[in-house]
Amino acid sequence: MAKNDYTYAVARIRAREGKLLSASFLEQLVSAPDCDSCIRLLREKGWGDKDGEAPFELLSKERERLWELMEELVGDLSVFNVFLYGNDYHNLKAAIKETCMDVHLPGIYISHGTVDPEVIQTAVSKKLFSELPSTMQTPARTAYETLLTTHDGQLCDVILDRAALTAVYQAGKDSGNEFLALYGELTVAAADIKIAYRALRTGKEPDFLTQALVPCDSLDLPSLIEASGKGRKGLSEYLKTTAYGKGTDALDVSCSAFERWCDNLLIQRIRPQLHVPFGLGPLAAYILARENEIKSVRIILSGKINHLPEESLRERVRETYV
Template sequence: MKREAFIQASTRVRIEEKGLLTKEQLHRLTEVGSVDELNRILAETSYQQEVAKMDRPEDYEQMLDAELRELYRFLYEVSPEPKLIDVFAARYTFHNLKVLAKEILQETDLSAIYVPLGDLPIDALKEAHEAGTLHRVPVYGEMLSALLNDFSDKKEPGRIDVLADKFYAQRLAELAEEAELELVDTYAKDAVDLYNLSMLFRLKKMEAPVEMFQEAVLTGGRIYQPQLISRYFDTVDAIAGSLYGQPIGDTVREGINRYEETGSLSSFEQAQENHFMRMAQNAKMISYGPEVLVSYLISKETEIKNLRILYVSKRNHMSQEFTRERLRLTYV
């Protein structure tokens, strides 16, 4: 990608960055006692317009979804290379692919959990499935057909997620290669490695057979698959030690420490997201270029996730300490 092509886009993104919540603002939001108070403070920030549209304080999910849609709309508008944004939108595409497969198999309306992002042609795939012409829908028709056929053969619902994640990893690697940007390549490889390690720890906790991990492990990361599989029966500490010097080594250690403190693998997920936020923070010094857009995208998505954590915490009257422990790093 030509860095000079991103000068105008970088300027517009830097303006939008000024609307990101600061660490101090996030701390203030953590201290409020109710959703009403949370909305009142957010109404003084860049979220003012969306908060004003809320009919009820509890309608925060619609507000946050609208913010996420607007983020991608804006970045697709300003980016001279849409494929740069495609890299990050892909996970929503494959989330929707999983939902669609389950909707067809369960014969249940799951439209409420589709995400209005990504490029999955949901209606076209539904029509093609009913007509028996999935093979005519480019790319995703074959993928959906593979998911449905696998369930028909194995009758294991959990395999839908496993196979869809494999399709996602393949697509992510393709998009990262097309982007020709070191930051995106790093993101794609780290995402695969961290997914594999998260799956390894999850299956070990379940005392699942190693064959389940062999089936689930993704390609496309820096860590060689056989190396990961050979570590399946090692202790968690030994696995972390084997990653010393790897780009994700410190993140894995952070995730393991959090996991040992809480007993919850969501703590490992938190460490993963902090890893990508540090990537975004490292791009702060770049004046212009595609990295500026990627950095803002990661930062804004993380901010939206933090707000969702805050809303859930306030609605369920959780303690400030409980909430702070679950918040992700901030960009500002």
């Protein structure tokens, strides 16, 4: 579809951007006395659709609304596969663990992937991996056999996480859209850095990183693996030679602080889409903006439920798009 074909869709999104949560509103939530007060504030903003919704049910509803809107605007959601593959692999991971552990985990599957969760669940439970998309078949079979024979859940996760990141990265590259390619690049690079950081903290061997990391344009994997083997200082020194050098201070604090820095970097990079009148870019930016604010609200609600101090929540809340 030509970029001009999205002009009407972008116009619709422009009308909705004004309803995105602002930084000042997120501060209101952080300052609210409890979770119920946060829910009331969110309802005043139009979140949720019925009284008595559980906090995380409300968040799920907002994600449903987001993707229902996108389907209405573009029809074929495959243009946003770069955002959807992660859901597929989440569901694949869930199906494998349910099957191998012989348990039922209610509510573990999520919607809006490229494959119906029931198809994934059936394929795994019956070991009919050929019924999955071709790119999922090998990692699904390998992860299933690994968990079944070794009972190593972490290794199973590594196999599927790597496959998911590879799918996201390739979808960005194949999209022909600079913005979607940027999303794929930043997603994989951030994941690689977090994997390397956790590996050095837990004393993983270089072979682990070779299996877990996914190639991307903005990182040199051999250099990243070598730097990880030199400890935090070595990793920081390498990252300062990359586009992610400004994130080293956050990484020195914690992996979650670095994840926040990466999320904020993405929001900063997508803000120019606020002024683009057509194309997929503004639509994709709106998706990320909505997902980002839902993540921030989830952090705040979880913090209120667990009685975390306000300052701790402020340190975790993400930047807003508007």
